[in-house]
Amino acid sequence: MGRNLTPRREPLSPLRYPGGKALLAAYVSGVLEENYLSGCTLFEPFAGGASVSLELLRLGFVAETVMVERDPLVYAFWHSVFNDTDALCAAIEACPVTLDTWKLLQPAREVDDPAQTEYTTLQLGIAGLFFNRTNFSGIIGAGPIGGESQSSNYKIDCRFNKAKVIRQIRTVAAFAPRVQIHFGDAIQFLQASAETLATSFSFVYVDPPYYAQGKKLYRHSYTDADHVALATFLRDQGYPWLLSYDDHPRIRELYAFNQLQLQPIYLDYKVKSNRRAQELVISNLVIPPPVYDGDLSQQASLALAQ
The missing domain is CATH 1.10.1020 (Adenine-specific Methyltransferase; domain 2)
Structure with missing residues (x-):
């Protein structure tokens, strides 16, 4: 069943990040629980603000996290x-x-x-x-x-x-013994970690640059060919993974292959827009529908997209 999502009063991440995913962490924890993955090692190959990694460490749903970041200043x-x-x-x-x-x-x-x-x-x-x-x-x-x-x-x-x-x-630094941080390309890192991912108790959370506005938001954005390469790569991976993206027709097209779960959600934050952002969560796992409390117009919560 879906996890009830309540935002923290103060985010763990010190970074202000376009499309930050702090609100998504509770949903991901539900995915882990539903698929008997609590206590796993989380790989986050597009670290960015690292909100999901940090919150799942705080909640105790992952034992450790491996973060990868391509922007040298963020790394x-x-x-x-x-x-x-x-x-x-x-x-x-x-x-x-x-x-x-x-x-x-x-x-x-x-x-x-x-x-x-x-x-x-x-x-x-x-x-x-x-x-x-x-x-x-x-x-x-x-x-x-x-x-x-x-x-x-x-x-x-x-x-x-x-x-x-x-x-x-100082709060997140307390997680240091349970965190690895690497500089580099996400797909290359996952390729190099193929044996570890295939044989260990691991889960990969993938949060690539947005398709529509990536060039405006990130210094290391993706071209259409990069998005295709990521979809092609993930399609062949047997370890558990979950992907979050902006809800764009091209993304739906790229991930329209068999045995994938696709869940539209609303994230109540604004990214260069006055509208609530609709995103996609895509996974090779069983993923539950998100649950929310109260009025979406008043709470920073997740809800089923209509």
Whole structure:
């Protein structure tokens, strides 16, 4: 049966992420429970804000999580959270949240590989967090909140509550012994982990870039060919996996093959739109319908799409 979904008062993830999936974690926990996968190792090959991994760790539905991230700044942030927590928090305290800092950090956005740069991982991690908290909609490749003129009522520091961010970092850093973070391409990592996934008690949660708006939201977005490659890859995998996507006709076409479960859901958040986002959850497992409490217009919940 579906899991009753109630949002947490404060998200675990310190990152503001376009299409963040904190609300989906309770649904995924129900999928794990329904399929006798509680206590498994969760693989999240498109980590992003890592909301699902973190919440499932908190809830105790997974024993550990393996996260993969292609954006070097996002990867460096998570690496710093779990491996250099004190230094990261100290750097946040000391960092002026100003347009001058934003300009000073611009060269970090040109880094493509954290292993091939003069920046340390910690420096890249600070840059990733800074852009995430000070850019429009949390998009690392976007401009600063308030614009470079800072003439808006909303200034560059309006989404950067240092005390809250540090509190979130220290909370999730407690999961460090149960977290692995890797830099790289999602499909390549899953291919390299094929034997582990086939022989271990594992579950893969796949949250790729949106099909329709991916280019606007992510620095490492997918082309149509990339989306095709992912669908082709997942079709041949026998280990349990679940995929979340924007509800786009092309995605329905790509995943219209046998023995897949497809569930339309509503996620009550806004992504460059004034409408509730309808998404698809697709899996090779039995997936239950989502359950919600109360009026969808008043609660951040999941509901069956009409």
